[in-house]
Amino acid sequence: SQQGEEDPQALSIQEGENATMNCSYKTSINNLQWYRQNSGRGLVHLILIRSNEREKHSGRLRVTLDTSKKSSSLLITASRAADTASYFCATENSGNTPLVFGKGTRLSVIA
Amino acid sequence: SQTIHQWPATLVQPVGSPLSLECTVEGTSNPNLYWYRQAAGRGLQLLFYSVGIGQISSEVPQNLSASRPQDRQFILSSKKLLLSDSGFYLCAIYPDRNYGYTFGSGTRLTVV
Numbered sequence: 096s097q098q099g100e101e102d103p104q105a106l107s108i109q110e111g112e113n114a115t116m117n118c119s120y121k122t123s124i125n126n127l128q129w130y131r132q133n134s135g136r137g138l139v140h141l142i143l144i145r146s147n148e149r150e151k152h153s154g155r156l157r158v159t160l161d162t163s164k165k166s167s168s169l170l171i172t173a174s175r176a177a178d179t180a181s182y183f184c185a186t187e188n189s190g191n192t193p194l195v196f197g198k199g200t201r202l203s204v205i206a
Numbered sequence: 207s208q209t210i211h212q213w214p215a216t217l218v219q220p221v222g223s224p225l226s227l228e229c230t231v232e233g234t235s236n237p238n239l240y241w242y243r244q245a246a247g248r249g250l251q252l253l254f255y256s257v258g259i260g261q262i263s264s265e266v267p268q269n270l271s272a273s274r275p276q277d278r279q280f281i282l283s284s285k286k287l288l289l290s291d292s293g294f295y296l297c298a299i300y301p302d303r304n305y306g307y308t309f310g311s312g313t314r315l316t317v318v
Binding site: 128136137138140143183185193194195198199 | 238240242248249250252255265294296298304305306307308309310311312314
């Protein structure tokens with residue numbers, strides 16, 4: 096079953112602009128993670144934010160988490176053509192339970 | 207660092223034929239192992255996961271099965287493939303709870 100729902104489904108921006116993707120989920124979580132997938136490839140982990148954290152940064156990535164609204168956002172600043180990919184959020188609900196992935200946002204960065 | 211090997215990269219199989227996809231892991235021991243499937247343009251659906259040798263949890267009842275004969279080997283099988291089994295199959299491990307999953311490069315299966 097899918098818990099995370101990304102919004103928008105697709106996003107097209109110009110190089111240099113910022114890209115914001117949102118994720119909503121339904122149940123309590125231990126952590127929320129963001130992944131990137133280039134076409135036809137496996138997923139690559141980007142960032143993990145725990146339920147007691149509100150914001151996290153990694154390079155040009157900024158992730159926020161609002162547990163009261165059960166939502167998260169991924170901001171990519173100063174986007175590059177190489178950022179073109181699909182981005183997925185995934186939630187870990189408790190203990191050893193597997194990650195539940197959303198359907199993803201397809202980002203296109205136009206040079 | 208951990209490495210996941212998945213093969214083959216692509217596979218075209220006729221309906222009713224058997225399937226065996228293998229995933230092997232290097233660089234870690236006793237990992238949690240996962241099989242996900244991704245339909246074209248869609249998210250990931252968890253199929254099976256394993257927390258130890260011989261321990262398999264199934265998330266989706268279907269004609270697929272999984273086995274973990276060795277600590278770092280995870281096999282996905284089917285006795286008779288259906289058209290609906292087509293998809294992109296991904297193996298993953300969870301080596302560090304402070305980080306995230308590491309995925310293999312995937313197998314694209316087309317059932318014809």
